[in-house]
Amino acid sequence: MSLYPETVERAVVAAVDHYSRVLTAALPTYDRQTESPIELAMFVSLIALSPGENDLQIMPQVQIGQYRVDFLLQLGATALVVECDGHDYHERTKQQAAADRSRDRAMLEAGYHVMRFTGSEIWKDALACARQALNYLEDAHYRAAWSKGAIEP
Numbered sequence: 001m002s003l004y005p006e007t008v009e010r011a012v013v014a015a016v017d018h019y020s021r022v023l024t025a026a027l028p029t030y031d032r033q034t035e036s037p038i039e040l041a042m043f044v045s046l047i048a049l050s051p052g053e054n055d056l057q058i059m060p061q062v063q064i065g066q067y068r069v070d071f072l073l074q075l076g077a078t079a080l081v082v083e084c085d086g087h088d089y090h091e092r093t094k095q096q097a098a099a100d101r102s103r104d105r106a107m108l109e110a111g112y113h114v115m116r117f118t119g120s121e122i123w124k125d126a127l128a129c130a131r132q133a134l135n136y137l138e139d140a141h142y143r144a145a146w147s148k149g150a151i152e153p
Helices: 005-033 037-048 094-109 119-147
Strands: 056-064 067-075 078-085 113-118
Touching: 037 056, 037 067, 037 078, 037 119, 067 094, 067 119, 078 094, 078 119, 094 113, 113 119
Parallel strands: 078 113
Antiparallel strands: 056 067, 067 078
16 A cells, blocks of 8 residues: 555644644643643653553652652653753752752662753753653663563563
8 A cells, every 4th residue: 555645744744733732732731740841841742752652651740758859750660750950959059969969869779760851951852851761761661571581682
């Protein structure tokens, strides 16, 4: 069966238009679940890149021990903490940098890997940041399943 380029193009445009309307309609809900514009950009990007992932959970503002993380991504038993670091609260001073490193160590001790993105990175390309986090999570998930013998390489 041969698809004409115009047919494919119309289908892509229709899908993008539909998903754009769905995301735009949901923005007020997403905005209430985040604490900053960079977190909102990351949240929308994570959702946009994972529409068909049934096992993927994207949870904003999750309490882990004494800390609240920006996002906890979970795929099966594999989890990743994603932090969106705005300039005002992260690494402006040595104390802020030390607090972030201490927090990262606490997350590792609790069994969570942490991926941090600066506000500048998110503003430059939120989709690329979200894609990097999701790719890492998926790779870690499959590595864990493979090491347990649940899947073959």
